[in-house]
Amino acid sequence: MTTTTSTSAAPAAAPDRTPLLQASGVIMRFGGLTAVRDVSLTVNSGEIVGLIGPNGAGKTTFFNCLTGLYVPTEGSVSYKGTVLPPKPHLVTKAGVARTFQNIRLFANMTVLENVLVGRHTRTREGLLSALIRGPGYHKAEARSRERAMELLEFTGLAHKAEHLARNLPYGEQRKLEIARALASEPGLLLLDEPTAGMNPQETRATEELVFAIRDQGIAVLVIEHDMRFIFNLCDRVAVLVQGQKLVEGTAEVVQSDERVVAAYLGEPFEPEAEAAPAPEAAPEAEAGAAPEAEAEAGAAPEADATPAPEAAGDNETGTGTGAQEQENDR
Ligand SMILES: Nc1ncnc2c1ncn2[C@@H]1O[C@H](COP(=O)(O)OP(=O)(O)O)[C@@H](O)[C@H]1O
Numbered sequence: 451m452t453t454t455t456s457t458s459a460a461p462a463a464a465p466d467r468t469p470l471l472q473a474s475g476v477i478m479r480f481g482g483l484t485a486v487r488d489v490s491l492t493v494n495s496g497e498i499v500g501l502i503g504p505n506g507a508g509k510t511t512f513f514n515c516l517t518g519l520y521v522p523t524e525g526s527v528s529y530k531g532t533v534l535p536p537k538p539h540l541v542t543k544a545g546v547a548r549t550f551q552n553i554r555l556f557a558n559m560t561v562l563e564n565v566l567v568g569r570h571t572r573t574r575e576g577l578l579s580a581l582i583r584g585p586g587y588h589k590a591e592a593r594s595r596e597r598a599m600e601l602l603e604f605t606g607l608a609h610k611a612e613h614l615a616r617n618l619p620y621g622e623q624r625k626l627e628i629a630r631a632l633a634s635e636p637g638l639l640l641l642d643e644p645t646a647g648m649n650p651q652e653t654r655a656t657e658e659l660v661f662a663i664r665d666q667g668i669a670v671l672v673i674e675h676d677m678r679f680i681f682n683l684c685d686r687v688a689v690l691v692q693g694q695k696l697v698e699g700t701a702e703v704v705q706s707d708e709r710v711v712a713a714y715l716g717e718p719f720e721p722e723a724e725a726a727p728a729p730e731a732a733p734e735a736e737a738g739a740a741p742e743a744e745a746e747a748g749a750a751p752e753a754d755a756t757p758a759p760e761a762a763g764d765n766e767t768g769t770g771t772g773a774q775e776q777e778n779d780r
């Protein structure tokens with residue numbers, strides 16, 4: 451009698467959690483510095499997975515390895531069983547979208563236009579078609595706008611569709627980044643500190659938004675310092691410390707792990723405590739920095755230096771954010 455369970459024919463609705471993203475043995479070295487040390491992580495369909503750890507732990511670098519901005523020194527990253535090409539636009543095309551710790555928006559484009567930019571990987575109409583502006587172009591354009599407006603409704607920004615991105619308050623700029631990422635119709639969304647700089651109400655709203663995204667069938671991997679946000683939201687949490695995965699497990703497991711408390715939380719997490727203080731303030735993303743301003747700490751050493759084809763035609767009018775820079779963000 452070895453069979454302990456019977457999986458007999460429940461015709462519909464088994465919660466099938468198949469692996470979507472599989473990173474295995476990822477190592478990222480910058481000269482003598484190893485920022486990511488042999489990290490393996492799986493995100494399954496239907497999951498919200500958290501990635502936490504002190505500043506400088508390698509979280510963003512790991513995201514950059516997942517999304518083709520960096521070519522990992524060692525290790526592999528696959529999505530739905532296929533190794534991802536180390537080119538950001540191809541990763542997006544494959545179904546993995548992301549937002550950036552340092553907001554990247556086209557500051558002088560409208561909110562709607564920013565979302566339309568995010569749809570480029572999904573629209574078949576190419577440059578030639580755009581120049582000719584035949585019926586196919588107009589149809590695709592109309593569909594794109596319709597979808598973009600849906601996403602603005604979904605993220606609560608529809609009433610700001612015609613505003614310039616630069617005029618949005620900080621919290622709405624972060625939401626717009628999410629809307630733009632969703633416009634590529636991803637199966638997996640990576641969020642790098644989505645609530646940095648938000649007030650508690652905005653943070654709660656973002657929590658609801660992430661749940662709603664998951665309910666639409668999109669898995670989420672999220673980096674955050676706000677422990678309340680992470681532990682409310684995530685099915686699973688991985689802790690990075692000094693580039694290494696220290697612990698991975700449910701919120702309960704992680705928040706009570708002594709090593710996590712010692713290395714990161716500082717004190718045991720109290721769920722009922724209001725507004726859990728972020729132990730590290732993520733200074734580089736904080737304080738309402740002008741979204742278009744910074745190219746954090748120099749260019750990515752292995753980033754794709756060619757402008758993304760899908761962004762090449764966009765006449766970026768901000769004060770420093772070019773499409774190319776966007777590709778090189780980290
Ligand atoms: N392009 C780069 N060149 C050199 N060092 C880098 C680069 N990107 C990140 N690092 C270093 O890698 C480490 C991890 O950084 P990062 O991934 O940004 O951490 P986190 O997102 O967890 O705060 C840091 O020591 C950082 O200085």
Ligand SMILES: [Mg+2]
Nearest residue numbers: 509510511551
């Ligand atoms: Mg970071």
